[in-house]
Amino acid sequence: MDVSYVMTKNPLYIHPDMSVQDARALMKKEKLGRFPVLDKNNRLVGIVTERDLVNASPSVATTLDMYEMSYLLSKLKVEKVMQRKVITINEDVVIEEAARIMVDNNISALPVMRGDALVGIVTDGDLYKLFINLFGARQEGVRLTVLLKERPGELQKITQAIASRGGNIVAIVAFDGKDVTNKMCIVKVANMSKEALLAAVQPLALEIEDIR
Incomplete structure (x- = not known):
């Protein structure tokens, strides 16, 4: 799945x-947290976030009155x-990869380009x-967290066991387990009770971590 999907x-x-x-007014109206900034030729030249705009405002401790603040902000x-x-x-x-880039660079959004043209934006909200x-x-369904051996065919055994019982x-x-010899797997199953799911999977698992 690439970023164009989300x-x-x-x-x-x-x-x-x-x-x-x-x-700031437009951001509040559209309920957004950032805007890409394009020049008159529609080339991306920057990005501005809500925090950038808030930090640009005078401090609440300022001696400026509301009219002076409004004037300064209208010029900035x-x-x-x-x-x-x-x-x-x-x-x-x-x-x-987009998620990795965002985490590694501590940013909440990535403009998406097609050549020099801005075609989209992916945000942490899209990832959520x-x-x-x-x-x-x-x-709806039963959610099972199970620890499996790290070897080919283990997931297939689990899915076949569930399907054979009508789940x-x-x-x-699937993601990293407790060490290199195992994998953690979370599976959510409909049309199957907790008891039936547990009976299907437990003989194939190293550990049942959670079922709910």
Whole structure:
């Protein structure tokens, strides 16, 4: 799965000469946390976040009155507070690589490019939605966490055991176990009771970590 599957296509953007005041108002209206910034030729020149805009505002301890603050903010442009060094990705980058880039660089969004053109943006919120889907969080079922041997065919044994008893797997995720000899697996199954699922899987598992 690449980022084009989860990204927001044709995202809202602003220009460098927009005032900070107007950018904040637009961000609040659209309920967004950041805007890509494009120049007059629609080339990406920066990104501005809600934090950037808030930090640009005068402190609450300022001696300026509200009219003076409003005037200063109306003159302050986005280009003065935006982040100019923007990490971007192409639309064919796989979603886990996008997540790794965001974590490694401590950022919450990546503009998605097609050549020099901005075609989307992927955010931490998009990753949360994908996480919900991968784990079948919105579907009914029994959720089992099991420790399996790290060797070919172990997952197949589990899925066959569940299917042979009429269970319908709605989500399955495998990840690193307690050491290199094993893997942890979370499987969510519909049309099957806890007792039936446990009876199917327990003989094939190293440990049953959790069932609910």
